[in-house]
Amino acid sequence: MARRTKETASFGSFLIELAVYAVFVFAYFFLVLHFLGNWVKHLFDDRRTLYAVVALALIVFQGIALEMLTTALLKLIGRRE
């Protein structure tokens, strides 16, 4: 019984996490990519080495940022449970 309750709680936590992610993704499309698009294209055309550095930095930064967001979210949910 206790195990079932724990599983339900962890599934609920996951759904909350998914919802926050969805909000984040929509905000990301409309704000960040909209402003980044032209600048990144300019780098790609004119300054290829800088583009390579920026491309790698962007994907690494996004990976770390998403991981931190999730970890913080899980801690918050864990504290509430």
Next chain:
Amino acid sequence: MNFLISGTHISPIYLVVVGFFIGILGGFFGVGGSFLAGPALFAVGVPMNFVVGTDLAHIVGKSIVAAKRHRALGNVDIKLGLIMVIGTIAGVELGAQIVQQLKRHAYADIVLAISFTVVLLGISAFMGWEGWQTWKQNRHRKPPRPSSTRKLTPDPSAISHITKWIQQFHIPPMISLPNSGIKEISLWTILAVAFVGGLFSGFLGGGAGYIRMPALVYLLGVPTHVAVGTDLFEVVISASYGTFTHALKGNVDILIALVMHTGAAIGAQIGATLTQYFHGTRIRLAFVPLPLLGAAIIIYSLITGHH
């Protein structure tokens, strides 16, 4: 949504959904999923050179998330991963050089496609056979403990005698890998395994997790959960290297990779978390259809000429 760098128009929802499913596979099996991501990008009109580079960039972001989650679960052997990076990068370079040589001759695509298909079918057949044998041998035993309390011992395997034989190579320097439960192993054995993985990565593209993960389990004797986590950690470094070199050559549309990664990040977390609930043998058995799927896509491309 217009992606100016590659000159393509793709729905971001499509990219997020593709990233999500590939993320689950990556988090669960420790593979980059390029054998699925590549055809998925190609199918919506992304040029092949951008497919290769962009897929690598998205693998970097996804693997960071999954590797961090696996590290939190105690599934990453950083010492093993760092040693493997050296062998992998050397292998990637050699593989890329072989491709450059092949490009000078006709039928390079066919040679690559047939090689890839044979490798994928071989891995799938071997892992299916081995997983089935191991499952039959151990089905009456007590189920394993949850991963948080499990001792670091190799998972039951039908070919454990080969693993022991490989571990008996005493070519100095010998090192210990306590996080993988390996008391002593030759550094050269690890480098050789990493080199072969890198060779496949450079020769056939992607992260080559489909060959590195099984090699860690069957050749080095690393427990399956640690093999998945360590492979992802290693993929972060080798795919970063690949992304940088491909970006210099103009093969990366980073905006496509960023959008795909938003879906992959969620999927990777689900996949990594799911490994806690599965026994190592079951993870290996579940892995069997993946190389088959990749092989089917390649055979289809060869028959229809879509490559």
